[in-house]
Amino acid sequence: MAMRKFCASFEVRDGQEGRIFLAYFSGGVHPHGCKERAASCAIGVCPEPQQFYLPLDRHIGAPAVPCVQAGERVLRGQIVARAAGRISANVFAPAAGTVRGVVGHISPSGKKTDHILLENDFTDECVSLPPLSERTPESVLARIAEAGIVGMGGAGFPTAAKLDVRGRADVLVLNAAECEPYITCDDRILREYTEEAVQGVRLALLACGAKRAVVGIEKNKPEAIAALRGACGEEIEVRPLRTRYPQGAEKQLIYACTGRKVPEGKLPADAGVVVINVHTALAIARAVERGEPCYRRVMTVSGGACGRPQNLWVKNGTLLREVAALCEGDADCARIVSGGPMMGEPVFSLKVAAGKTTSALLFLSEAETDRRAVQPCIGCGKCVQACPMGLSPTFIEDAVFRKDLAEAVRYGAQACIGCGCCSYVCPAGRLLAQSIKLAKKQIKERGIHG
């Protein structure tokens, strides 16, 4: 009897409560969560600034094209830039005010790109899209596109294009893993806006034509799991997952939630799966139910050098320094990061504007950052064990330094997901993730295939 139970725990079965699901990716790391400080704070609201710098390119695809003139008055929720093609996204005014024109402003990458400068008049007059009465896959998809929703986990792929899989997917996975340390915005959303998030999942199910949905969520968020269990019906399964980075990486999450492996070089839809983020689901629900377009998001502000860690509704176009001032972030801290400490981009200036994909702003103290001198590789192989994709980072680095790209391909450089586990574990402090990124870039440029 005990033996049968033991064997059964290894089986990959769907839709049953209480079984142990063991389709976990191998490798990965377990960084300190550091989520306690921000996770206990309810979502607040960041006060509106005097000026908004609305970025036009915070999504994958073509930058949006401005459709307002300098001097024109716009209302909150009014469209100010239209999507340029299918892989692009509309941009909306986050507040009522006067458009000052299209200006060049620094973006997170360091380049100056076009931003719409909006002068806030604090009247808060607003317009919204009409609530969607007739709900068909087409109308929901159209609304998602119209509301300018992009993947809000960080990548920023236009959600309408992602959900438009034309019946190829049978499972929708909601990515609530939030495996990056410090970030708690998805956790708070699931706790505070449970119904709306679940409604967003139902609408996404409708839009993509999948039959059932799975919520993949790490076990370190028991309150969110309890809330979800209460709100989810038959067609949505809540699946607590092992707390391990990168559990929220798309391919690893799909594997843990469905037991399917996305073939190398293919999209999740090829494995019959669509993945959306918690915040994206919330945005879908609000766009459909309330007609509210996507112009704000919840951002986690945290880190050891942050005086008041919290989760905030931040409108697009708010400069990060406004957020930093509110949360008492120490601008002289060791490093400021936009996003999580594992994959987030470093912030070189707080003049950068917040966008649809800015999920976190971290002020890391000296002790929290990794600033060791790079030493020669001692060959410990920890990077090979840690790689969730089964690559050999140290050999890829070696091959890149020798300019032997064919060898780098043989070790799997092109399959890297950039999670940074290899750099994280390296006792010699080598920048393995950077080297593989370089290899990937060069392989793409020269068109080398494995």
Next chain:
Amino acid sequence: MAEISQYKVAAPPHAGSGDSVRRTMLDVLIALLPCLAAGVVYFGLYALLLVAICTATCFLSEQLFNLARKKPFTFDCSALVTGVILGLNLPPRAPWYIPVIGGVFAIVLVKMLFGGLGKNFANPAATARVFLLLAYTGTMTSMVAADPGNLLGTDVAAGATYLSGGADAFLPVFLGKDGYWANVLQSFLGQTGGSIGETCALAVLAGFVYLCVRRVIDWRIPAVYVLTAAVMVLICYQSASEILLQLLSGGLLFGAVFMATDYATSPKWRYNRVLYAVGLGVLTVLIRAFGSYPEGVSLAILIMNLTVPLMDKYILPVRFGQCTKKGRPKPEIMKWSMRGLCFAMALSLAISVPVLAAQPHEYQYVRSARVSEAGEYVVDIGGTFLIGQWEQERAYTVTIDPDTMRISDISPVKENTMGYVAELSMFVGKTRSEIAGMTDLSADTEFSATVTNTALKDMLLEGFDYVRREMGGGR
């Protein structure tokens, strides 16, 4: 672009595991401390001096090499690790120049000439040990007996290891016990001849646990190495009792934990490590059983080190979602074959050890045995021995008291008329362990002889074993 250089920018990931090379090496040094302590307890302070000389030589030769090559000095503690490991690999009474030569060889020839830390092609300590064994065979194989507490190391007798001297290496009575399990316990605690740090299995295991908890080494290499060696001992020696003695003797455990797991010279992928460890186990036992050296660990490690680059280059992990050319998921052949191999080895051990251990023992001297009317065990023992240059037959009837398990009577059945009779009174009234511990078997009377006494001792021991095992005596 003034605004761009406002904050410190670095590539992600921004967090680190907090591991560093020096911390890793310090962990290894900490794990080596129990072995060093055991070595000092058993072999005296001179052993500590040897390890110190070796460590200092390794450190200095690395810095001198850096100086000569105009490179910065290195303080990553890796030379100290090599020094301590090599020092613990030396015989306890090696002359002072042995660690010096070994240390320079390990650091300069094996490590620094190939590019320093992480670039050496073979484990420096193992290579240096093999070199010293070839160059100073006599010195490197002359061991002394362990003498706990004799820190100054005066009057230490020469001693053999189990691998070179067989069962004679064990004390007849250890901690008041005798027989097989006493030998095993003695090996486990390390009170035998051998290199300074490798005799005490307990200390090695303590280091292993520490390294595993600190995640410094991969547990797979020592575990699979020992497992494979056990299976190979079973195959090569056809004996279940040999397994523990072989595993606990010589440098097997020490090599498995501290030398085979060396970072630069072990494979990087976990299933390659399993393959590597299987190779180590096979080679070690083959060298021990059929080679001309009693000890095979260093040589096996050296040979397997040479195959590591090949494994790392051609046996790659199957990537997540990797497909074959036909578009099917690529089968994880290496992973499942290695898992299957380990499972099969464990299974074969689990089956064959009880089977072999339950096999009827063969008795050389016991002819018949019965329980007398008084309840005493009566055993007829006899055999043919070379006594006084003749093959002579000796036979006795031994009576053993069942309560005390002492010999109550020995009566000769067949003794030679030509003299050389056994001194029976020496043995009467004694237990098995007392007889096993008897060392002075010289003859007292005119007609007795040491050879006959020794022959009688062997026969009596077997008689006791027979009573214990087959007749349930002494329970």
